[in-house]
Structure formats: C-alpha cells, structure tokens
Amino acid sequence: MTDAAKKTTTRETHLSKSYEPVSVEARRYEKWVADGRFKAADDSDRDPYCIVIPPPNVTGQLHLGHALNHTLIDAMVRRERMRGKEALFLPGTDHAGISTQNVVERQLADKEGISRHDLGREAFVERVWEWKATYHDRITSQMKKIGDGVDWDRERFTLDEGLSHAVQTIFKRLHDDGMIYRAERIINWCPRCMTALSDAEVEHSDDAGELVSMRYGEGENSIVVATTRLETMLGDTAVAVHPDDERYAHLVGRTVELPFTGRHIPVVADEHVDPEFGSGAVKVTPAHDPNDFAIGERHGLESILIMDERGVITAHGPFQGLDRFEARSAIASALRADGRIVAEKRPYIHAVGHCDRCDTTVEPRLSKQWFVKIERLAKLAGDAVRNGDTKIYPPEMEKRYFQWVDNLLDWCISRQLWWGHRIPIWYGPDGEQVCVGPGEEAPEGYTQDPDVLDTWFSSALWPFSTLGWPAETAALKKFYPTASLITGQDIIFFWVVRMMMFGTYAMGEVPFKEVYLHGLIRDKEGKKMSKSSGNGIDPLEVVDTYGADALRYMLARDAQPGSDNTASIELAEIARNFCNKLWNGTRFALMSGATVEGDLPESPSLIDRWILSRLSRTVTAVDALLDQYEFAKAMDALYHFAWDDVFDWYLELTKPVLAEGGRPADDTRRVIGHVFDQLLRLLHPVIPFVTEELWLSLTGGEERGESLTVAAWPAAGEADAESERLVEALQHLVVEVRRFRDGQGVKPSQSVAAALTGLSDAGLDGQERLIRTLVRLDEPGEGFAPTAELAVSDQVSVALDTSGTIDVAAERARLEKALKAAQKELDGTTKKLGNEAFLSKAPEAVVEKIRTRKATAEADIARATAQLQRLDG
RNA sequence: GGGUGCUUAGCUCAGCGGUAGAGCGCUGCCCUUACAAGGCAGAUGUCACUGGUUCGAACCCAGUAGCGCCCA
Numbered sequence: 047m048t049d050a051a052k053k054t055t056t057r058e059t060h061l062s063k064s065y066e067p068v069s070v071e072a073r074r075y076e077k078w079v080a081d082g083r084f085k086a087a088d089d090s091d092r093d094p095y096c097i098v099i100p101p102p103n104v105t106g107q108l109h110l111g112h113a114l115n116h117t118l119i120d121a122m123v124r125r126e127r128m129r130g131k132e133a134l135f136l137p138g139t140d141h142a143g144i145s146t147q148n149v150v151e152r153q154l155a156d157k158e159g160i161s162r163h164d165l166g167r168e169a170f171v172e173r174v175w176e177w178k179a180t181y182h183d184r185i186t187s188q189m190k191k192i193g194d195g196v197d198w199d200r201e202r203f204t205l206d207e208g209l210s211h212a213v214q215t216i217f218k219r220l221h222d223d224g225m226i227y228r229a230e231r232i233i234n235w236c237p238r239c240m241t242a243l244s245d246a247e248v249e250h251s252d253d254a255g256e257l258v259s260m261r262y263g264e265g266e267n268s269i270v271v272a273t274t275r276l277e278t279m280l281g282d283t284a285v286a287v288h289p290d291d292e293r294y295a296h297l298v299g300r301t302v303e304l305p306f307t308g309r310h311i312p313v314v315a316d317e318h319v320d321p322e323f324g325s326g327a328v329k330v331t332p333a334h335d336p337n338d339f340a341i342g343e344r345h346g347l348e349s350i351l352i353m354d355e356r357g358v359i360t361a362h363g364p365f366q367g368l369d370r371f372e373a374r375s376a377i378a379s380a381l382r383a384d385g386r387i388v389a390e391k392r393p394y395i396h397a398v399g400h401c402d403r404c405d406t407t408v409e410p411r412l413s414k415q416w417f418v419k420i421e422r423l424a425k426l427a428g429d430a431v432r433n434g435d436t437k438i439y440p441p442e443m444e445k446r447y448f449q450w451v452d453n454l455l456d457w458c459i460s461r462q463l464w465w466g467h468r469i470p471i472w473y474g475p476d477g478e479q480v481c482v483g484p485g486e487e488a489p490e491g492y493t494q495d496p497d498v499l500d501t502w503f504s505s506a507l508w509p510f511s512t513l514g515w516p517a518e519t520a521a522l523k524k525f526y527p528t529a530s531l532i533t534g535q536d537i538i539f540f541w542v543v544r545m546m547m548f549g550t551y552a553m554g555e556v557p558f559k560e561v562y563l564h565g566l567i568r569d570k571e572g573k574k575m576s577k578s579s580g581n582g583i584d585p586l587e588v589v590d591t592y593g594a595d596a597l598r599y600m601l602a603r604d605a606q607p608g609s610d611n612t613a614s615i616e617l618a619e620i621a622r623n624f625c626n627k628l629w630n631g632t633r634f635a636l637m638s639g640a641t642v643e644g645d646l647p648e649s650p651s652l653i654d655r656w657i658l659s660r661l662s663r664t665v666t667a668v669d670a671l672l673d674q675y676e677f678a679k680a681m682d683a684l685y686h687f688a689w690d691d692v693f694d695w696y697l698e699l700t701k702p703v704l705a706e707g708g709r710p711a712d713d714t715r716r717v718i719g720h721v722f723d724q725l726l727r728l729l730h731p732v733i734p735f736v737t738e739e740l741w742l743s744l745t746g747g748e749e750r751g752e753s754l755t756v757a758a759w760p761a762a763g764e765a766d767a768e769s770e771r772l773v774e775a776l777q778h779l780v781v782e783v784r785r786f787r788d789g790q791g792v793k794p795s796q797s798v799a800a801a802l803t804g805l806s807d808a809g810l811d812g813q814e815r816l817i818r819t820l821v822r823l824d825e826p827g828e829g830f831a832p833t834a835e836l837a838v839s840d841q842v843s844v845a846l847d848t849s850g851t852i853d854v855a856a857e858r859a860r861l862e863k864a865l866k867a868a869q870k871e872l873d874g875t876t877k878k879l880g881n882e883a884f885l886s887k888a889p890e891a892v893v894e895k896i897r898t899r900k901a902t903a904e905a906d907i908a909r910a911t912a913q914l915q916r917l918d919g
Numbered sequence: 920g921g922g923u924g925c926u927u928a929g930c931u932c933a934g935c936g937g938u939a940g941a942g943c944g945c946u947g948c949c950c951u952u953a954c955a956a957g958g959c960a961g962a963u964g965u966c967a968c969u970g971g972u973u974c975g976a977a978c979c980c981a982g983u984a985g986c987g988c989c990c991a
Contacts, residue, residue, distance in 0.1 A: 064956070093952095250991070397920095397991070442924080446989065449922070453990085539989090566988095604931080604944090608924080610988090612931055620943065623956045634953030679933080682941070697953080781960085788960045794949055822951090871938070878937090883974035892937055899938065 061636070061743060065622075067593025071735045075190055083755040084195045086134035088520035095131035097123055097135075098509050099196065099559075100533040102539065104139035104203060105181040106145050108188040109600070110567045110613055113533055113585035115423030116194050117598040118564060118605060118677060119532045121731040124195055125672060126529075128727065128759035130529035135195055136512055138202035139185060141178070143466040143501040144239050144247075148847035150174050150465075167464050173305055173766045174465050177297035188586060189674065193594045193734050195755070200521075202512040204504040205467070211484050212511035213467045213504045216552055218483035221471075224483075225419045226459075228471075232336040233458050235411035236401040237357035237370075241462040243416050244500055245455060246539050249402045254393035258378060259325060261386045262311075263302030269294065269313065270388055270462035272324035274396055275334075275374040276381075279304070280361040281352040282311055284330040286341050289315035291326050304388060306363050306377075314345045326892040333412040349412050355462075357409055415471060416460040416497070420547075424454045427546035432558045436546065439562045439675045440607035443535060450539045451546075484516075484835045506544035509557035528558045532675075535563035543800040550648045588618045595733035596621040602732045603681035607674075624685065625736045628729070631693045632722055638704050640718040642745050647713035652813065653699045654717040656773040659766035660691045661724055666762040668728055677732075684728055692721060695777065702819040719744065772809050775839065776817065779810075782838045783821040789856045790834075790848060797822045799830055799847040807841035835916060837909035854917055861910050861917070875900035 078084060095120050102112055119135060127133035150173055154160050162170040189196065202209060210467045220226045234243040259272040262285060269285055282304055287294040294313065301310040318341065319328055332342030332349040342349055352361040357370040357570055365373045381387050399408040430436050431444060438444045460469060470482045472492035482488050507515070513522040518580070533542065542561060549557030588597040600621035604611045650658065664687040671680035700718060704711045730737040738755070742748040792798060800823040805814055832845035833852045875896050878884050885893060
C-alpha cells in the first residue's frame with residue numbers, strides 16, 4: 047500500500063517488469079470498498095442504473111458460470127457508473143431450500159448419526175443458520191476476489207427479515223386475491239428429498255426402461271394394457287379405451303379383475319385414450335399419474351395411493367414393503383409366472399422425470415399442496431415482453447420465453463421442508479383456515495401449516511424485495527424498475543419468468559427493462575461444466591494463477607449472445623498475456639514521459655491524428671456493441687485497438703519522434719498520455735484491477751483521491767479518414783520493406799542503404815525519417831548501388847543497396863507469389879465486368895468497386911512484372 | 920413427439936448477398952533497452968451434403984446427414 051503510494055507520488059515508472067496480479071488485486075478491492083466506490087445513493091440527481099445479482103445459493107461456491115455472470119453484470123454497471131449514472135450492483139444470496147437442507151441433513155447423518163427429526167424442527171433450523179453463516183462468508187469473499195463491484199451495504203438474503211416480510215406480504219395479497227389455493231393434485235414428488243417439486247424442478251431424460259404388456263381379466267373379459275411403471279398397477283382403478291374403438295366396445299361398462307388385488311375394475315371409454323398406442327387400452331392409476339388422474343376425475347374413479355413418501359409400497363399384498371423399483375421386478379416375475387405377460391419391449395427408451403437436486407426418479411403422486419393460479423400472472427408476464435416493456439437479448443430468446451410463459455400450469459409452491467419461508471396459513475381446531483399477513487397474529491389455538499415455500503417464490507420478489515418492498519423506500523423509488531437482468535439462459539423458467547410475474551403483479555411495472563440471457567460454460571468437448579464430471583475449472587484457481595482480470599477478460603471475450611462459452615485454461619493464459627501486454631505498453635508510455643496534463647496539441651502530427659481517429663472509432667464501436675450486450679465483439683474491438691493499433695504500430699511510430707525531442711515529442715507525449723488514459727477507461731469495466739493500477743500511475747491521481755471506477759467514460763470524437771488512409775499507406779510501405787528484408791535474410795538489426803522515391807506523391811511528405819528508422823534504411827551514401835528496387839505502390843518505390851548479391855530466387859518467389867495473387871484478382875474482376883447481366887443488374891457502387899479492384903490488380907501486375915524483369919536484367 | 924439452434928483454418932469461434940476473417944496453434948527469423956507472457960514475416964480452408972433462387976450464395980429457400988439445447 048505504501049509502496050504503491052510512493053510509486054504514484056513520484057510519477058515514475060517503478061512498475062514491475064511484468065504484471066503481478068496478486069500484488070494489486072486485494073489491495074485495490076479493499077480500497078474501492080473503503081472509499082465507497084460501489085455505493086449507490088438513493089437520493090442523488092443522477093439517473094439510476096441498477097442490476098440485481100442473480101442470487102447464488104448461500105452455501106454454494108462460485109463456479110465459472112457465476113464468474114461469467116458476475117463479470118458481465120459488473121462490466122455493465124461499472125461502465126454506467128463511469129457514464130455518470132447512479133449505478134448499483136446489488137448483491138445477495140438465496141437460501142436454496144432443498145439443497146441446503148439436504149447438505150445439512152447429510153452432515154448430521156455423517157458426523158452425528160442423527161436425522162433432522164431427532165433434532166426437531168427448531169434445533170435443526172438453528173443448525174442450518176449456523177451452516178449458512180460459515181458458507182456465506184466463503185461466497186462473499188469469492189465475489190470480492192473476482193472483483194464484483196457491489197454495494198455491500200445493500201446485501202440481502204432471501205430469508206432475512208425484510209425479505210421474509212416481503213414473502214409474507216405477497217402471499218397474503220395473492221391469497222386474498224384468490225390466486226393461491228390448496229388442492230389435492232398429482233404433483234412431482236421426490237422420494238429422496240421427500241418433498242413436492244414444481245414442474246420446473248423436474249428434469250426429463252430419455253432413459254432405457256421396459257414396456258410391459260400384460261393381460262387383465264380372463265377370456266372374453268380380458269384386456270391387454272402396457273406400462274413402463276408396472277408397480278403402479280396395484281393402484282389401478284380402471285382400464286380406459288377410446289369410445290370409438292370397436293375392439294373393446296363390448297367391454298366398456300364391464301369390469302376386469304386386477305391381478306393380485308382381487309379388485310374388479312371398470313373398463314371406461316375416454317376420448318383422451320390414443321387407440322394407436324400399444325393395444326389401445328390403458329391402465330388407469332389416478333393417484334400416480336397426471337393423465338390418469340384426469341381420466342379418474344372424468345369418470346369418478348377412486349384414487350388409491352400405493353406407496354409412502356419414500357416410494358415404498360404400502361398396498362396390501364405380496365409386494366407391501368418393497369421399494370417401488372423392487373416391486374416393479376417382483377410384479378413382473380409374478381405376472382410372468384401367471385402367464386399374464388404378453389409382450390416385453392426392452393430397452394424401451396422413454397422420458398423419465400428426475401429431481402433436479404438429487405437426480406432421483408420423480409414419482410407423480412396425489413398430494414395436497416398449495417398452488418399459485420398462474421393464468422393471470424403468466425399473461426401479465428407475457429404481455430410485458432409483447433408490449434416491449436421488457437426487451438429480451440438476444441431477441442431469439444423471446445421464443446423460449448413465450449413457449450414457457452404461455453403454457454404454464456399452476457405452480458406448486460409448498461415444500462415438505464423445514465428450511466425456508468413457512469407458509470403463513472394457520473388452521474383452526476375445527477378445520478378453519480386463515481392466512482396471516484405481516485404483523486397479524488393467528489387466532490388462539492390455531493396451528494401453522496408445517497410446509498415451507500418454494501425458494502423461487504421468494505427469489506421471484508428479488509428485484510423489489512431487495513430494494514425494501516413492501517415499504518415505499520427511496521431505494522425502491524430510485525431503482526425500480528431495474529435497468530437490466532443478466533443471467534444464464536438456463537434459469538429463464540425458474541427465475542426470469544417468475545420475477546416478471548411477481549414484479550408486474552406486485553409493482554404494476556416490470557422488474558427490469560432489459561434481460562440479457564448469456565450462455566452456459568462448456569469444456570472443450572462441449573460438455574456442460576460440472577463438479578461431478580470433473581471437467582470444471584475453478585474460477586478461484588484461475589484468479590490465483592492468472593489474476594481476476596484474466597479470468598474476467600477470458601469470460602467476456604468469449605461471451606457471444608446466443609451461444610455458450612467454451613472454457614479452457616489456455617484462454618486464461620491468453621487473457622493474462624493481454625493484461626501483461628497492457629501493463630508493459632503502459633509502462634513504456636510512462637517511461638516515454640506520457641502525460642495527461644494540459645490540452646491536446648492543436649495541430650497533431652499525422653500519426654497522432656491517426657491514433658486519435660482509431661480511438662474515436664473504437665469508442666463508437668465499443669459503445670454500440672456493449673449496448674447490445676455484444677461482449678465478445680466489444681472485447682475484440684478493444685483487443686485489436688490496443689494490441690495492433692496502439693502497441694504494435696503507434697508506440698513504434700512514436701519512438702523516433704520521441705528520440706528526436708523538442709515540441710513534436712512533447713505533443714506526442716501528450717497524445718500518448720491521452721490514448722492510454724482513454725484505453726484504460728475503456729477496458730476498466732472488464733479488467734478493473736490492472737487498469738486502475740496503471741491509470742493511477744499514468745495520471746498520478748491517487749493522491750488526489752481519484753479512481754478509474756468513477757472516471758468519465760470516453761466520448762467518441764470525430765474519425766479522421768485522411769490520416770487513416772495515409773497511415774495505412776505508410777504501414778503498407780513498412781510491411782513491404784520488412785517482407786523484402788525477411789525474404790533476403792537481412793537481420794532485423796542490420797541497416798540497409800536505400801533511396802525512397804515518391805513519398806510526397808503518396809502524401810507521406812515529412813515521414814521519411816520515421817520510415818527509415820522503423821525499417822532501418824540508411825540514407826544512400828557514397829557509392830550507393832541499388833541491387834533491388836521495390837515498387838511499393840503506384841507512387842512509392844524503394845531502391846535498396848544490400849551491399850552484395852541478393853537472393854534472386856527468394857525475391858523472385860516473393861514477386862511471383864504477388865503476381866499470381868494479382869493475376870487471380872484480375873481474372874475474377876475481368877470476368878465479372880465482362881458479364882452483361884452483372885453490369886446491368888448489380889448496383890452501381892458494386893460495379894465501381896470491381897472496376898477499382900481490377901485497376902489495382904492491373905497496376906500490381908505491372909509493378910511485379912517490371913520488378914521480375916529487372917531481376918533478370 | 921413438438922420446438923429451437925449449430926455444422927467456416929489443426930482448435931475455439933466471428934462473418935449471414937458483392938475480394939473467406941480473428942485468437943490460439945503451426946513454420947522461419949529475431950533476447951531490436953516496454954513486453955520472449957514478446958517482436959517481425961509466413962503457411963493453412965471443396966465455408967457439412969444435395970438441389971434451388973440470384974448477375975453473384977459461406978450468407979437466402981427446400982431437402983439430407985450429424986451434433987446441441989429447450990419443452991413434453
């Protein structure tokens with residue numbers, strides 16, 4: 047810290063020879079926080095710009111997907127802060143009901159051999175809070191390490207007091223609006239987590255099972271049904287056929303005997319049966335299948351639950367006490383022994399639902415749960431996007447949004463867990479039921495519903511509960527609706543849609559004006575990264591090895607809207623190399639006396655005009671790209687401006703000027719200072735640490751309490767096309783000479799005598815000395831005897847005295863290659879221009895362009911040919 | 920099964936109607952006092968396949984094949 051202060055106060059370049067992130071990052075981050083750089087004010091005159099964090103699981107740890115997400119959010123917010131907005135990146139975490147409870151239960155079992163029931167609800171929840179405290183510190187320190195510029199004073203947790211109040215408030219409001227109800231329905235049940243799940247928490251995969259066809263009943267009174275879930279037959283209460291299916295018309299209204307149970311079940315006619323599938327007859331298990339439940343309701347069938355919460359068969363009979371999968375094979379054997387199996391298809395690939403937390407096969411199960419009526423909310427959420435109140439980036443993602451939001455079923459929100467927001471419904475001794483709002487007391491003698499709410503129920507309030515809702519806080523007024531939501535496209539259904547529903551419902555206004563859905567992180571094989579498949583790259587390891595800036599840069603430069611990121615450790619190295627290059631470029635600028643003091647020169651030199659023009663174009667491009675969340679392209683533009691234009695050309699071009707000294711050198715020092723000042727600003731949102739460190743060295747701003755975090759974002763100036771054209775000509779000349787030298791095996795350090803002609807015709811008056819220095823061409827001296835002549839362009843040619851024989855073969859090869867390329871170009875353009883249809887139908891501008899290309903090709907050929915002849919001569 | 924996207928240089932990806940591009944990798948030369956985590960120069964492609972539209976197709980249309988994702 048004191049070292050750094052010394053560095054900047056002396057304004058000298060005590061920067062190390064290469065960038066060492068560890069020596070910079072933690073120190074910088076602490077200072078930013080201490081100086082309140084990320085704090086947003088509720089009462090400022092500045093326009094608001096707020097993005098709320100997609101809250102990570104408080105007991106989880108950051109993976110690369112989080113790092114990508116945070117990088118993009120942080121970059122957007124930092125840029126807006128620099129643009130003078132009241133910028134807020136609001137942090138927090140969620141309580142992740144199921145997975146957190148799972149983890150703590152497992153730990154209790156492993157370490158103490160007890161279950162949550164042994165502890166009891168209160169003590170168990172107490173334990174989870176302890177667990178939460180530990181892991182909360184881990185995840186926040188990770189966020190600090192990757193440089194999240196969040197307002198820590200506003201950090202929220204879904205289970206904290208304010209947010210719990212918000213949950214209770216909206217529950218009560220929805221309840222009183224008739225939009226929350228309790229009903230017996232078929233829900234997704236996880237027999238391992240022992241709780242209901244919402245549709246979104248079920249993942250379907252195509253699994254290999256078996257399709258077994260079996261016969262119910264005997265003789266004329268028999269019917270064949272097929273199933274992949276044999277065990278459910280114990281709960282069958284009917285067989286259904288299509289009403290028009292003549293094969294079974296005689297059976298409708300009669301009963302067949304259900305094996306093992308002694309029950310006689312009716313054959314019913316139902317239009318929803320597909321007569322084409324299997325035998326055309328289906329078994330009906332209303333308590334264990336949503337379609338069968340619907341059939342059951344239509345025909346007044348009994349619903350028989352045949353297993354308990356763990357998936358163990360409870361139906362009386364030989365299979366009682368077996369797990370559902372054990373029962374499946376036991377039943378198969380028994381049926382086979384009975385001669386009832388008429389066909390078996392194995393493997394039979396079919397979609398099977400799995401719990402997205404533990405991968406256990408989900409059991410559809412009749413159960414009494416709480417639901418949110420979705421229709422009105424879904425319409426609000428869908429219309430908000432249709433109306434353009436919220437804009438989705440990339441736009442293709444809208445389809446996926448509508449596909450979900452327009453086909454939503456009622457949302458099952460109750461969970462049979464202890465960790466979460468307890469449902470604020472209380473039951474009276476005589477079956478009364480009241481919803482208790484915030485600040486209200488349940489009547490004496492009532493007991494509260496034991497279940498808790500789906501975590502996403504509270505996450506859905508996040509964009510406004512975190513700002514103080516339901517209180518009409520200044521923060522809420524200032525920052526709602528938030529500017530944007532940036533999140534992975536995999537949680538569009540869990541989270542984005544639900545925030546849209548609750549936001550529009552509770553606030554009457556969308557929660558965010560834009561949504562940017564970024565891709566997932568994959569490994570080099572295209573697989574989704576995960577800890578279980580062992581292909582994960584730990585972002586914190588990347589930080590330790592290459593620095594947070596390298597991590598952020600690597601992620602941002604690969605973030606293309608609509609496609610996933612392919613991460614590999616090599617990308618981190620590339621990113622680190624860029625940071626190092628920037629470090630050294632700036633170090634050189636400082637050593638050259640670059641300054642940000644005073645006005646820019648009134649009449650800058652050609653190369654200064656050129657770099658200022660390139661800067662202007664870069665600012666324009668980066669702004670346009672970032673406005674569209676085109677991070678990869680913005681980074682590409684910055685990369686090329688920095689590396690190609692500034693480091694490879696501009697700095698090299700300034701060296702001779704600086705060596706010359708005098709006023710031109712002073713002017714250029716000022717321009718170098720400006721260019722680096724602006725470049726560092728442009729890069730700061732993505733690579734905040736290295737840019738801050740360098741910028742403070744460049745400007746000496748630390749002692750004045752300055753920081754790049756709050757420095758003004760660059761404004762694009764005018765482009766200067768003339769300077770760009772001239773410098774391009776100069777670059778072309780330089781490259782041609784270098785090629786020649788390289789082809790001739792002339793060492794870079796070796797000077798060659800040369801005469802340059804036609805520079806003023808090419809508009810490069812006054813650049814001769816610069817060019818000579820750059821490519822080591824000495825003035826022709828006594829006895830100058832050119833051995834080769836390079837016709838660089840129509841105007842410029844260079845005669846070189848290589849003081850000896852030249853490698854004719856190499857030079858000929860070089861020229862012949864150029865000639866061949868030009869000839870190909872001439873052939874192509876000549877053919878086009880000889881095509882009547884092309885001339886009459888193509889736009890004039892295109893025809894003109896082809897004519898120019900043809901002329902250029904002709905000139906190139908003439909020059910190359912002449913040079914080849916000279917070689918022979 | 921219904922949607923939706925992808926297939927371009929060895930790898931990762933841009934380009935989406937008018938000269939095929941980038942980064943990395945590769946080849947050669949160079950420790951040129953900012954940087955070898957670097958510099959200079961160079962090589963590299965039947966733009967998946969088959970038809971069609973067009974003066975002109977990597978780009979538009981149709982079909983085929985492979986891969987991916989979402990939803991059931």
